Amino acid sequence: MSKENFYTLLSRYRSGNCTDQEKRLVEQWFATLDEAIPERSSQENNAIEERIWNAIQHKTEEEKPVLQMLIWKWAAAAVIFLALGWAGYQYKTSQNALLTNAAVNNMINKNLTTETSKTSQSKAIKLPDGSQIQLSPNSSIAYDPSFSGVQREVYLEGKAFFQVQRDTERPFFVHTGDVVTKVLGTSFWVNGSEDKSAIEVSVLTGKVSVSQHARADGTETSRIKDGVILTANQRVKYTAQTRSFETGLVSNPVPVVAEKKGKPMAESFDFQDNPFSEVIGKLEETYGIEIILEDETFTGCLFSGNITKQPLFTKLDLLCNSVNASYEVRGTRILISGKGCAVTN
Amino acid sequence: MDSDSLHSAELTPRPIILHKNDFEALYREYWQRLYDFALCKTHDKDVAEEIVQDLFVNIWEKRKELHVFNVQSYLFVSVRNKVINYYKQKVFADLDTANDTVAPDYPLFLEELEAALQGAMGQLPQKTHDIFLLNRFEGKSAREIAAKLHIPERTVEYHITQALRQLKVLLRNSTTLLLAFISSITF
Numbered sequence: 001m002s003k004e005n006f007y008t009l010l011s012r013y014r015s016g017n018c019t020d021q022e023k024r025l026v027e028q029w030f031a032t033l034d035e036a037i038p039e040r041s042s043q044e045n046n047a048i049e050e051r052i053w054n055a056i057q058h059k060t061e062e063e064k065p066v067l068q069m070l071i072w073k074w075a076a077a078a079v080i081f082l083a084l085g086w087a088g089y090q091y092k093t094s095q096n097a098l099l100t101n102a103a104v105n106n107m108i109n110k111n112l113t114t115e116t117s118k119t120s121q122s123k124a125i126k127l128p129d130g131s132q133i134q135l136s137p138n139s140s141i142a143y144d145p146s147f148s149g150v151q152r153e154v155y156l157e158g159k160a161f162f163q164v165q166r167d168t169e170r171p172f173f174v175h176t177g178d179v180v181t182k183v184l185g186t187s188f189w190v191n192g193s194e195d196k197s198a199i200e201v202s203v204l205t206g207k208v209s210v211s212q213h214a215r216a217d218g219t220e221t222s223r224i225k226d227g228v229i230l231t232a233n234q235r236v237k238y239t240a241q242t243r244s245f246e247t248g249l250v251s252n253p254v255p256v257v258a259e260k261k262g263k264p265m266a267e268s269f270d271f272q273d274n275p276f277s278e279v280i281g282k283l284e285e286t287y288g289i290e291i292i293l294e295d296e297t298f299t300g301c302l303f304s305g306n307i308t309k310q311p312l313f314t315k316l317d318l319l320c321n322s323v324n325a326s327y328e329v330r331g332t333r334i335l336i337s338g339k340g341c342a343v344t345n
Numbered sequence: 346m347d348s349d350s351l352h353s354a355e356l357t358p359r360p361i362i363l364h365k366n367d368f369e370a371l372y373r374e375y376w377q378r379l380y381d382f383a384l385c386k387t388h389d390k391d392v393a394e395e396i397v398q399d400l401f402v403n404i405w406e407k408r409k410e411l412h413v414f415n416v417q418s419y420l421f422v423s424v425r426n427k428v429i430n431y432y433k434q435k436v437f438a439d440l441d442t443a444n445d446t447v448a449p450d451y452p453l454f455l456e457e458l459e460a461a462l463q464g465a466m467g468q469l470p471q472k473t474h475d476i477f478l479l480n481r482f483e484g485k486s487a488r489e490i491a492a493k494l495h496i497p498e499r500t501v502e503y504h505i506t507q508a509l510r511q512l513k514v515l516l517r518n519s520t521t522l523l524l525a526f527i528s529s530i531t532f
Contacts, residue, residue, distance in 0.1 A: 002454060003436055004448050005448055005450065005451050005454035005455075006436055006454075007433065007436045007437055008447050008448065008451055009451075009454075009455070009458075010429055010432060010433040010436065011433060013429065014426065014429060014430060014433065021455060021459065022455065024459075025455065025458050025459060025462065026429070027481075028462045028466075028481075029458075029462070030386070030425065030428070030429065031477075031481040031509075032462075032509065032512045032513060032516060033385075033386045033387075033428075034385050034386065034509050035385055035388050036385070037381055037384050037385050045377065048380065048394065049373075049376055049377070051394065052372075052376060052380070052394055052397050052398050052401075053369075053372060053376075055394075055398045056372065056398055056401045056402055056405070059398070059402045060402060060405045060406075
């Protein structure tokens with residue numbers, strides 16, 4: 001049979017163990033395959049370039065620096081809490097805005113399974129990939145029942161808690177209103193806000209990308225536009241009216257649950273005359289938050305005490321008190337300023 | 346020819362990639378030509394993307410052992426091999442039964458294929474035929490051919506395009522069963 005023979009021919013060619021005739025035939029056949037390539041706009045071109053590059057990076061992730069690796073590798077599941085006061089907002093916006101929304105179009109075009117939680121209790125849903133969703137009251141999610149696409153996509157209205165199964169081959173997207181949340185790492189929370197026209201995402205551990213749906217053409221390739229990448233203990237608030245993202249820190253940062261060769265990262269904060277900068281460095285590492293000491297004045301400062309059990313911001317209060325300093329949260333970073341205590345030594 | 350045979354040239358090989366920055370630079374420099382090459386051979390955007398993606402992931406994974414003399418030819422040969430693998434898989438998926446034994450009529454198949462390809466090539470106008478041969482089977486660029494034959498580069502390109510177009514028609518019309526099949530999966 002010729003199919004079989006053709007398969008044999010290609011196999012022999014690829015094995016590198018073939019006759020000159022076979023080689024010539026495959027090369028001649030290959031030479032006749034060419035077909036004209038459709039024209040692409042530079043925009044399309046850039047989209048393809050970035051899409052392929054992102055996929056490559058995703059697959060070569062293990063090579064990233066240590067801190068990121070810890071965050072990425074620690075667990076098999078991601079935890080997301082997604083909540084938003086967006087549901088009421090959407091239907092007030094113009095029909096036009098709705099129609100240009102890529103997610104909504106997708107939702108209409110595809111035959112999606114919808115789950116709704118109407119009771120006062122939340123509802124547990126298990127997705128085909130093993131991810132779990134805890135759907136809050138008066139909320140609904142929709143997804144392709146086969147869940148077999150190149151990427152996992154869920155459309156949410158309302159509020160939900162996600163535990164996402166790790167699968168680097170198939171990114172996980174949560175579409176909510178104008179915003180797309182993409183799971184880049186493993187573990188994160190997405191928190192809601194009281195404000196009916198805002199969406200808030202905050203990350204527990206790991207990494208997510210939060211961005212706005214493309215509105216103009218609604219194509220897949222241009223869907224990821226402006227937005228932010230969040231890591232542990234960071235949050236972003238998206239305001240629909242201004243279509244703006246504002247980043248900050250979560251109200252109660254928790255230690256990044258990272259593992260180093262199977263052991264959880266040290267979380268003890270018991271100090272005996274340790275340099276202040278060292279204590280701060282440990283906080284940075286544990287919480288994955290950048291803490292900036294305003295200048296060198298803290299060089300001579302020492303700290304003693306056990307602050308293991310206190311929440312991060314209480315730790316900072318205690319630390320700053322001990323050296324007559326103060327801290328403030330600036331965006332996703334913490335700035336510590338003060339006069340220092342170098343003279344006493 | 347397998348990509349490994351590139352290792353046997355006479356110059357001193359050098360590692361293709363050392364750092365992530367080199368890697369990205371390599372991607373940025375070549376992705377588009379490689380993608381277009383894969384696309385014009387497979388006629389499938391998703392497959393072309395996947396091929397380029399695979400190629401660079403492989404390079405990154407093998408970066409420590411990978412020493413090549415000519416980066417460009419290494420990249421293009423790798424894409425070519427991936428394209429052939431793609432067709433191989435496509436044919437394989439189409440087979441009712443798959444086994445490793447070579448069918449008894451395999452030599453005959455080769456003869457028929459040869460005859461069909463040669464027959465189609467033979468029907469090309471002489472000049473188109475010669476230019477196509479130089480370009481496709483001797484690997485000469487349009488510029489090299491133009492210089493050799495003392496004709497404008499644009500004319501060379503025209504002949505190559507014509508050759509491809511005519512070959513497709515000729516092969517599609519071929520009466521042999523096997524070529525009808527090959528046409529159906531490739532054109």
